[in-house]
Amino acid sequence: MWSYERRLQFPVNIKEPNAKLAQVIISQFGGPDGELAASMRYLSQKFATPYKEVAGLLNDIGTEELGHLEIIGAIVFQLTRNLCMEEIQKSGFDKYYVDHTLGIWPQAAGGIPFNACEFQSKGDIITDLFEDMAAEQKARSTYDNILRLVDDPDVCAPIQFLREREIVHFQRFGEALRITQDKLDSRNFYAFNPGFDRCKDCDDTPEPTPGCDCGCDC
Numbered sequence: 328m329w330s331y332e333r334r335l336q337f338p339v340n341i342k343e344p345n346a347k348l349a350q351v352i353i354s355q356f357g358g359p360d361g362e363l364a365a366s367m368r369y370l371s372q373k374f375a376t377p378y379k380e381v382a383g384l385l386n387d388i389g390t391e392e393l394g395h396l397e398i399i400g401a402i403v404f405q406l407t408r409n410l411c412m413e414e415i416q417k418s419g420f421d422k423y424y425v426d427h428t429l430g431i432w433p434q435a436a437g438g439i440p441f442n443a444c445e446f447q448s449k450g451d452i453i454t455d456l457f458e459d460m461a462a463e464q465k466a467r468s469t470y471d472n473i474l475r476l477v478d479d480p481d482v483c484a485p486i487q488f489l490r491e492r493e494i495v496h497f498q499r500f501g502e503a504l505r506i507t508q509d510k511l512d513s514r515n516f517y518a519f520n521p522g523f524d525r526c527k528d529c530d531d532t533p534e535p536t537p538g539c540d541c542g543c544d545c
């Protein structure tokens with residue numbers, strides 16, 4: 328379960344609306360490498376994760392990503408509040424406006440709606456952790472792209488904070504991969520699902536178990 332704190336993880340105080348920028352930044356709300364996908368990815372993967380410390384990490388980071396979703400929502404909201412019709416038309420925001428007015432809705436910058444196919448939950452801890460590390464790098468690249476398009480310091484500050492967190496998450500998933508690989512034998516270092524593939528008789532020991540005739544190549 329969760330308990331909610333009534334504050335943003337990083338403050339957002341934008342004075343100048345900018346509908347053009349909002350249309351770009353919304354990609355980190357509902358786009359392919361955005362915060363909603365990140366949060367759902369980790370909070371879905373955690374259930375089938377065989378190691379407690381890795382499941383705990385997925386839970387922690389998945390929870391933090393929900394907080395990041397909230398920051399992005401606040402940025403998009405503040406960039407679009409009090410817009411006049413002329414600004415909405417001039418900035419190209421009219422296509423979004425016609426469906427959502429000034430509400431916040433999860434979509435990519437190109438208008439593609441959020442889709443659970445943006446992420447995987449594969450039930451194989453090695454596969455999942457490699458995806459998680461790639462996801463953090465993709466999110467960091469997206470924030471880099473956004474920063475190239477922004478010159479308002481009120482927008483830059485929270486985006487820079489979010490970018491830094493992606494780097495920290497990448498490193499923490501790297502540690503989780505190391506913890507996981509330390510539990511595997513050398514033949515399975517890169518690809519192994521302990522839940523399905525281990526020999527029950529010999530209990531996954533790297534050396535052949537005397538008397539084991541299960542037919543596996545342990």
Ligand SMILES: [Fe+2]
Nearest residue numbers: 365492493496
């Ligand atoms: Fe992240």
